Amino acid sequence: MSQHYALITGASGGIGKELAYQFSKDGYPLILVARSTDKLKAIKENLKSAYDIEVITLVKDLSKEEDIQSLYDELKSKEIYIDYLVNNAGFGLYGKFVDTALNEELNMIDLNIRALTHLTKLFLPDMVKRNHGKILNIASVAAFMPGPLMTVYYATKAYVLSFTEALENELKGTNVTVSALCPGPTKTGFSDRAQLSNSKLFQSGAMGVETVAKVGYKKFMKGQTVIVPGVQFRLATFVPRFVPRKWLASIVRRTQEIK
Numbered sequence: 001m002s003q004h005y006a007l008i009t010g011a012s013g014g015i016g017k018e019l020a021y022q023f024s025k026d027g028y029p030l031i032l033v034a035r036s037t038d039k040l041k042a043i044k045e046n047l048k049s050a051y052d053i054e055v056i057t058l059v060k061d062l063s064k065e066e067d068i069q070s071l072y073d074e075l076k077s078k079e080i081y082i083d084y085l086v087n088n089a090g091f092g093l094y095g096k097f098v099d100t101a102l103n104e105e106l107n108m109i110d111l112n113i114r115a116l117t118h119l120t121k122l123f124l125p126d127m128v129k130r131n132h133g134k135i136l137n138i139a140s141v142a143a144f145m146p147g148p149l150m151t152v153y154y155a156t157k158a159y160v161l162s163f164t165e166a167l168e169n170e171l172k173g174t175n176v177t178v179s180a181l182c183p184g185p186t187k188t189g190f191s192d193r194a195q196l197s198n199s200k201l202f203q204s205g206a207m208g209v210e211t212v213a214k215v216g217y218k219k220f221m222k223g224q225t226v227i228v229p230g231v232q233f234r235l236a237t238f239v240p241r242f243v244p245r246k247w248l249a250s251i252v253r254r255t256q257e258i259k
């Protein structure tokens, strides 16, 4: 059994859970992190019986700095080294910025940006030292454009993409890679939490979560830097290069509106 551990944040549902299944199929031992004890426990039991792998679950709120540090310290004290770090936990919020709740948006920045940066800062040096490792950051198609009606969420994902591409450059010459998975709308708990299940965007063709995870996992393992599952979404990330940003904001605004 390989002892190349994979740590997945936000593994209690959605894309994180499906990525856990992808790693399990290849026999990797897993560290699954989220806030929901029961959901993590159920996934652990399923994975262990289906794939006979080691699964450790850690209940953490990654929007809290102390939980991030304790996660790292607990693994270090057990001499568990992470070879695959998946920064997946994240959420969005729908509404005009002038109306949305500040505390939710600051919490989103803490999770989507701070936690991802902090975890990378903790785990990357060990990977570089051992000259082995891979980091997968979950960005979004949203990273490529301004996002009226979800202003803060789109901006957090632009950070994730920029951070990943710059880090990939710095890691050249090492055996460590970093990738950004940029899904379009995907059928998970995300749209309910963000309150945008009825937006034109989600109503007109969200992708299946299994497909997103499968494509993401395969290309991540090959070391691809930017991964956009689905031809239609690859197009959606390519076209913005040729469209003035103001026009782009208007187009995105239309797709974000509630039907």
Ligand SMILES: NC(=O)c1ccc[n+]([C@@H]2O[C@H](COP(=O)([O-])OP(=O)(O)OC[C@H]3O[C@@H](n4cnc5c(N)ncnc54)[C@H](OP(=O)(O)O)[C@@H]3O)[C@@H](O)[C@H]2O)c1
Binding pocket: 009, 010, 011, 012, 013, 014, 015, 016, 033, 034, 035, 036, 037, 039, 060, 061, 062, 063, 088, 089, 090, 091, 092, 111, 138, 139, 140, 141, 182, 183, 184, 185, 186, 187, 188, 189, 190, 191, 193
């Ligand atoms: N679904 C989409 O359309 C879509 C598209 C592009 C990108 N994404 C990105 O994909 C990633 C995963 O989203 P998803 O669609 O799979 O959403 P999801 O089904 O809502 O899953 C989110 C996961 O994050 C965990 N989480 C939330 N807050 C947390 C916190 N404070 N600390 C630790 N874990 C936390 C949740 O578990 P607990 O509630 O148990 O903590 C859950 O496991 C996110 O970064 C999202 O921005 C999603």
